[in-house]
Amino acid sequence: MNKEENLVSVIVNVYNCERYLEKCLTSIICQSYKKLEIILIDDGSIDSSGLICDKYEELDQRIMVVHQENKGLPYSRNLGLDIAKGDYITFVDCDDWIEENFLSVLMSNMSEDVEISIALKRNVFENDRKDNIIKDSSTIEIIKDDKDKIQLITKRYKMWETWGKVYKRRLFEIHRFSHGILFEDIQIVPLLLLEAKAVSFIPEQLYNYLHRKNSASYKKGTSKDIIVPATKSLDIIAATYSKEGYQECCIFYYTLLLQFSKKKESIDQFSDAKRFLITHKLSPFLWNAWAEKSYEVFLFCYFTGYWFKRNSNSKKLNNK
Structure with missing residues (x-):
């Protein structure tokens, strides 16, 4: 199967990120993997983020913009999934950016059994400091054991977020994001991993995660969350x-x-x-x-x- 023939749906939830959004969108449209649809869900932004989305929609015919009242991240991601036509799904946060080969590398490691492909993240801070993750392996792994799948994102690397991964579409026909909860990632990602027949892990830092003071953060949560x-x-x-x-x-x-x-x-x-x-x-x-x-x-x-x-x-x- 030629992976370049498969459409990948890139879902971006956009909310008040005018300072970072252009870098994010540029990193997506400049992917070496070209067969994309890029779905931008403007979740009631009150800054210029919505206008930036519209500008990029005019620049690239692969981009579709949806403007809505603020309904939160889980609702926006589910809406993106409802719209998506791709055989494969990935998520990018609006203040993050991906390396040019992010999708090419992850898609090249998908197969009939491999239904999720995972890359390492790079932690980036607003003062331009970058933290490189210490790798415990330099080899691409195909993981089928349920215990090993979960340990990959918990004990080996803290990568339980939805982004930084490519998923086969069928997984989201079984599990969707729950509305009204703060940490939707910690609910859905383990379910998706366990549902997948196999997972590929690529020990390359291909997703850049920006830490910023006013972003949604695990620091804001309580035990009930x-x-x-x-x-x-x-x-x-x-x-x-x-x-x-x-x-x-x-x-x-x-x-x-x-x-x-x-x-x-x-x-x-x-x-x-x-x-x-x-x-x-x-x-x-x-x-x-x-x-x-x-x-x-x-x-x-x-x-x-x-x-x-x-x-x-x-x-x-x-x-x-």
């Missing part, structure tokens, strides 16, 4: 996929939940976090996953509970 997508995902995984995939996803969600639960914005939600941890401890085949995190979970439940009770008592005394 982890619990909601994690619960949705685990319910599906437990009913549909392997116990190894389920176990690795639980470890992933435990790690994120413990990280966010230690923030002061999450302290009132510690009982919800504890309930989630206990519930999934009792889920089938999960003893190994629980054992791996049990000491950290114990410390969290003890010290967070102690902190919460101590501060609640202090408030009561101060109110007397």
Whole structure:
């Protein structure tokens, strides 16, 4: 199968990114892989982002622009999927950019069984500092084992975002983005990986991820923002996929939940976090996953509970 004959749909959610958008769009239209449709969803931008989208639509006939009221990232991505005609799908955030060979390399590593192709990201900061990821391998890998698929984006590399990957279209006929949640990526990406027959991993930094102060960030979340997508995902995984995939996803969600639960914005939600941890401890085949995190979970439940009770008592005394 000649990969150059396959149409790739590039979906870009655009929201108030006038400063970065032209660099993003230029990187897409200049791809060495030419058979593209580029879908720009202007999600109610109040700066000049919408006008920039329209300008690029006039410049390149492969670009389609949709303007809508602000409905959020999951809705916009689903709308892009509804519009997309491509055999393959990729997502680019409007403040990021991709290397010229991003799609050529990822598409050359797709096959009948390989349904997701993943490249490494490069972390870029607004002061032009760049962080190169330390690779644990320099060889392209084809991964079929569910445990190894999940560990690729969790333990080996932190790459659970939707972008930086090319997907076969059929995967999104099974799983879509959930509306009304903050971290939609941590719900859908594990599901897509487990659904894929195989995944290719290319150890090249082909996606440039810009860290900026006013962008959507995991720093803004609380423990509840982890619990909601994690619960949705685990319910599906437990009913549909392997116990190894389920176990690795639980470890992933435990790690994120413990990280966010230690923030002061999450302290009132510690009982919800504890309930989630206990519930999934009792889920089938999960003893190994629980054992791996049990000491950290114990410390969290003890010290967070102690902190919460101590501060609640202090408030009561101060109110007397």
